[in-house]
Amino acid sequence: MTIESYNDITDTQYDALQEIGSIGAGNASTALSNMLNKKVTMSRPKVMMVDLAKLSDLIGGPEEPIVGILITLDGSIKGMMMFAMTQASGRRLANLVIGQDTENMRFNDIDKSALKEIGNIITGAYMNSISMMTGFNIISSVPHLAFDMAASILSVPAIEFGKMGDKALLIDSSFDEAADDIDGYFIMIPDLESYDKIISKLGL
């Protein structure tokens, strides 16, 4: 079927997205565990359709300082992916990768490359799960990083969703590594044509 906008997603399609999310999360936690050499688990991700106007309230409120890692997609599937988390979570993730313990909220170049690497791993894991389920070849850009207010950073995916409808599709995923809780949102934004392709390939 052809989908006019994201507003028209059915329950079955929703389940398929949830499945993509679960496999993606599984891949991501394995990749992170290997990289950090310690067990990182990810809770079963929640797929959500959110009104565009409410998107910026999700991660601690519109003015909450967050980190956004954005990757653009090309190949059979076009669009973008974003992994967003509070800067506090970003700090903990960077610390884990670098093996340091600081609460300094200024991110230096090493922190930034650590976060980009994490972004690569997480978005790559989700991309592989989509590739696996659909057989599509997806090419991703290098990760782009931004630190700013939640509403400002989320305006970028919101605008892309805005071209197609009034809702945004996102996957809420949280990592558990010992006591450190790292909560992040994975936002998948295939363009409408690519979304159609994914859905029809999954036979929905």
Added chain:
Amino acid sequence: MGKRIRVGMADLNICSAPDSIITLGLGSCVGIILYDRVSKKCGMLHAMLPDSTKIRNNGLRAKFVDTGLEDLLAMLEKEGVRRSSLVAKVAGGATMFNFSSSSEISGIGDRNVDAARECLKKYNISIIAEDTGKDYGRTVEFYPETGKFEIRAVGRDVTFI
């Protein structure tokens, strides 16, 4: 002190002194203020996209600069404000992620600001102040009592335009 009226993303509203009108964390979206100095009435639009005619799914009119401004003008005129006495202030339209290539995505902030300028010109409303572009988000609040437009950004001094 008046009330503070909040405008969300793809949203618009009007406000009169002594109240103020605010939108939080404008990124690539554009915030447009229409202001009548005499009656001290104003309106704010927080639009996400430049042009409703380019998009199939365009039911939510405040999402676009063109249809949003049309509706905001209608609301103000219903309040007795004359179009000829309105001036505009524009903020936002940042490029939040810096891509090396000039892609569709990275240019959206600029295109939103361009659309705002064009649309306002069409209505013969002059822009008397602007804080647009660059690469950071802005929280903006307008006070119709004084006509001041307050711009706040992370790690920067507060400015009034």
